[in-house]
Amino acid sequence: MTAVNSSGFPAPAGIYAVPVVLAPLSGRLHVLLVRRVEAPFAGTWVLPGGFMSPSERPEETAQRKLTEKTGVGAVYLEQLETYGDPERDPRGWIPTVAYLALIDAAVLRADESSSRWEPVDALPPLGFDHPRIVVDAVERLRGKLWWSNIAVGLLPERFTMPQARRVFEAISGVTYEPSNFRRELEQSGLVHATGTLAKGGPGRPAAMYEFVERQPAWSLRRSRPPAMLRHRS
Amino acid sequence: MTAVNSSGFPAPAGIYAVPVVLAPLSGRLHVLLVRRVEAPFAGTWVLPGGFMSPSERPEETAQRKLTEKTGVGAVYLEQLETYGDPERDPRGWIPTVAYLALIDAAVLRADESSSRWEPVDALPPLGFDHPRIVVDAVERLRGKLWWSNIAVGLLPERFTMPQARRVFEAISGVTYEPSNFRRELEQSGLVHATGTLAKGGPGRPAAMYEFVERQPAWSLRRSRPPAMLRHRS
DNA sequence: TAAATAGTGTCTTTAAGACATTATCGC
DNA sequence: GCGATAATGTCTTAAAGACACTATTTA
Structure with missing residues (x-):
């Protein structure tokens, strides 16, 4: 799959938005996976996602894809990273913007055959570079857990x-x-x-x-670089 | 500017890579700006940047643009965020991947008329959504300063x-x-x-x-969530 | 030897770790 | 009252804050 813009230069064939949906289930952190139906990687588990459209903000695409797969909106949605290596998608030049999406475990709807929750520390083989994306998402969540109100998305x-x-x-x-x-x-x-x-x-x-605050906010605790000077010039 | 892919769906007209080059100069944090020559925003200051190509990894594009503008490679390059709102670029649907780029102030080459260092706390008017991108970059740098070896890029x-x-x-x-x-x-x-x-x-x-380590690494200090249980089951 | 700058030691204050104890429910 | 779970209090230990002081250079 290729694309060319109106100036004649090569353009990406599209941009993918991929929400990495994490939730704690029975004491372990799980990620939402879907079974891929088309080539490449047909039949293997991958993260949900879909093409962005020119009329949507990227978060809106991620939110929409998430709702299509889980039936719920994310309580917390945060951009993770953009993966754009030329060879990462066999279909062509398709950069992917990954999002960390957190939802309250209590609102999950029941499993279906096409989607499944898997524990992040024992994943099945995943297509594309999705194993790495899951690792990045978990690292982000763990890193911010005690330093922000990111848990607002999980409770x-x-x-x-x-x-x-x-x-x-x-x-x-x-x-x-x-x-x-x-x-x-x-x-x-x-x-x-x-x-x-x-x-x-x-x-x-x-x-x-x-x-106190449901919008992203930082913790007050122990964020203490060395003290400033006080009683000197 | 528009683009269509080989499946007939709309595609981004291109993807921009934008390094936000920060360096401490005479005691204040500065950012590298260039004067834009073409419409839109002709004549105003903007961040340097350029279109990605299908054959480059995104960081390579950012690195290349940086070298073209400063003559030096970044010591530290970290992806910041992707800005993809539909209206952010008057030319069309052109998402931008921003990078935090840090270089040792000692290796900067002299100013030119087409590029300039400006203190981040007193910026001139910038084109596009670049003011916000600078704010995000500074916040990232400040946030990681005491918790990682990110300063490796500035010393x-x-x-x-x-x-x-x-x-x-x-x-x-x-x-x-x-x-x-x-x-x-x-x-x-x-x-x-x-x-x-x-x-x-x-x-x-x-x-x-x-x-000790010039690759990205985390500090050992004061990253202490509450203690684990020890002497209980 | 004085001014300037870098480095060490240490006392005080604050936060974290590790519990023991007390409180309030359903049965 | 008893088991179960939640909440409080507190003693100990470790880290950060605020300095006073010592060390080593150049002019």
């Missing part, structure tokens, strides 16, 4: 501390000490208690929290 | 602590306490002393340091 609007802890544990792959987890998340300034309690199960009811 | 191969401090100060816009600056940079694990001394000026000669 319901109101949540409890133990619930948040389990999500953080699924993403980072470690087990946190509950009281320290609580202290750190509170000190981050990203969440605040709503005053209500989660009732239902056994045990003391947990307090409900919510994110 | 000569061997440098002194005061030299590094002045560069860090130019980027972050704050003044560091020298002994704490030294302690933090050493504890980061990113640099190590070479054993040699910088001679010349007045005052005690400074020890020379170099980066």
